[in-house]
Amino acid sequence: MSDEKERAELLAALHAAGAASEEDEKELQALLEADPSLQEVVRDFQDSIAALASSFEPLETSPKTLGQIQKQIAREKGGFLSRLRSWFSKS
Amino acid sequence: MMAEVRPNDPVDLVAAMASGDSGAPLNAFYAQYASTVLALLMKMLGSREEAEDILQEVFVELWRRAPQYDSSRGSVVAWVVTVARSRALDALRARTRRHGDKQQQFFSERHGLGTDGGRPDVLVSSTRWHQALRQAFKRLDEDQRAVLELSYFLGMSHSQIAEALNLPVGTVKSRILAGMRALRTMLPIIHRSMRV
Numbered sequence: 001m002s003d004e005k006e007r008a009e010l011l012a013a014l015h016a017a018g019a020a021s022e023e024d025e026k027e028l029q030a031l032l033e034a035d036p037s038l039q040e041v042v043r044d045f046q047d048s049i050a051a052l053a054s055s056f057e058p059l060e061t062s063p064k065t066l067g068q069i070q071k072q073i074a075r076e077k078g079g080f081l082s083r084l085r086s087w088f089s090k091s
Numbered sequence: 092m093m094a095e096v097r098p099n100d101p102v103d104l105v106a107a108m109a110s111g112d113s114g115a116p117l118n119a120f121y122a123q124y125a126s127t128v129l130a131l132l133m134k135m136l137g138s139r140e141e142a143e144d145i146l147q148e149v150f151v152e153l154w155r156r157a158p159q160y161d162s163s164r165g166s167v168v169a170w171v172v173t174v175a176r177s178r179a180l181d182a183l184r185a186r187t188r189r190h191g192d193k194q195q196q197f198f199s200e201r202h203g204l205g206t207d208g209g210r211p212d213v214l215v216s217s218t219r220w221h222q223a224l225r226q227a228f229k230r231l232d233e234d235q236r237a238v239l240e241l242s243y244f245l246g247m248s249h250s251q252i253a254e255a256l257n258l259p260v261g262t263v264k265s266r267i268l269a270g271m272r273a274l275r276t277m278l279p280i281i282h283r284s285m286r287v
Contacts, residue, residue, distance in 0.1 A: 010264060013271035018176070019242035019249045019263075043165050048274035049243055050169035053176060055224035056134050058126035062143055066121050069150045073113045076155070 008038050016045035101167035109157035121150060124168070128175045135179040135244055145182055149175045180246040227277040235270030238263055 011028040014020040020028065032038050096107045098119045107116035128149055132142035152174055160170055228236070241247045241255065249267065253260040 010268050013268045014249060014264065017239055017242045017267050017271060018246060019238075019252065019267055021248055021250070039164065043169075044275050045271050046165050046169045046173070048271060048278055049239070050166065050172040051224055051278060052228055052239070052274060053131050053172045053243065054127045054168055055228060056127075056130035059129045059133060061125045061129050061146065065125070065143060065147055066118065068147050069121070069154075070113060070117070072147070072151050073117070073154055076151075077111065077113065 008035070009041055012038065012042045012045050015042060016049050102162050105157050105160045105167055105170075108154050109160065113154060117150075117154060120153075124171050125150070127168075128171060131172065131175055132179050135176070136182060141182060145175075145178050149178050152178065176243065183246065228274075230277075231270060231273055235266050235273060238266045239270045239274075242267060 008028075008031050011020065011024055011031065014024050015028050028042075032042070096103045096116055098104070098115070101120070101123060104116045104120040104123070108120065125146065129142055129146050132145050132149075133139060136142050136145065149171075153171060156174065160167070165173075231239075237256070238252055241252045242249070247255065249260055249263045252258075253263045256263070
């Protein structure tokens, strides 16, 4: 593997693991702009660490929680956030 | 006009949420991920009450951010886990500001993988998928697992990890890369084992 590819893979790994510094992140963004295929490496690493993070024994949630989430969303719908969501979905 | 939403397809559910539907798609999305997210939050925070509070914040945020989700940039589960991890790290940082960092012990000491046996709230329906994942991750080299746990679950940068473990930064980076490569190779093996 070339030094550049090795460096790009290292930056992708640090990013996915949450260990990248600000400089690392900037360098990775620049490399991603120059070579969009690097996104696949980032994605693979992110999926791998997400699998690790989702491997714990699932826990039963409180029956109240979903209702509280729905109430909060209902409050937000129709307000400023609704307009913001609409803007995001168009952009 | 929106295509029909397949309730078992997470991408469809996120798309429906993005269009503002907070009914059945949100319920199905919650049913699919809430217990996994709660388990992650418990591991990171160590407090059931706090984890339940953050769980609520996480799902409201996922609903808000649904229009931004881009399937070409990552899977739905990776997106969900990223948002949950980020909120849990915020809570850990807030706790550290309140109480100092004495309570921040290594994740592997408090919450090592596969330490849930006997918990009354662990879902009986814990799947073969979760068991296969945990078995695979136990095979990670101990040094690699330690740096990944510190970075991912405690939000430490490579330089903070180097200082905490008294290692050169280059060694920490190499272990993170090696650990991530090992994780990446494990996923197809797990997928294959699930087909047997």
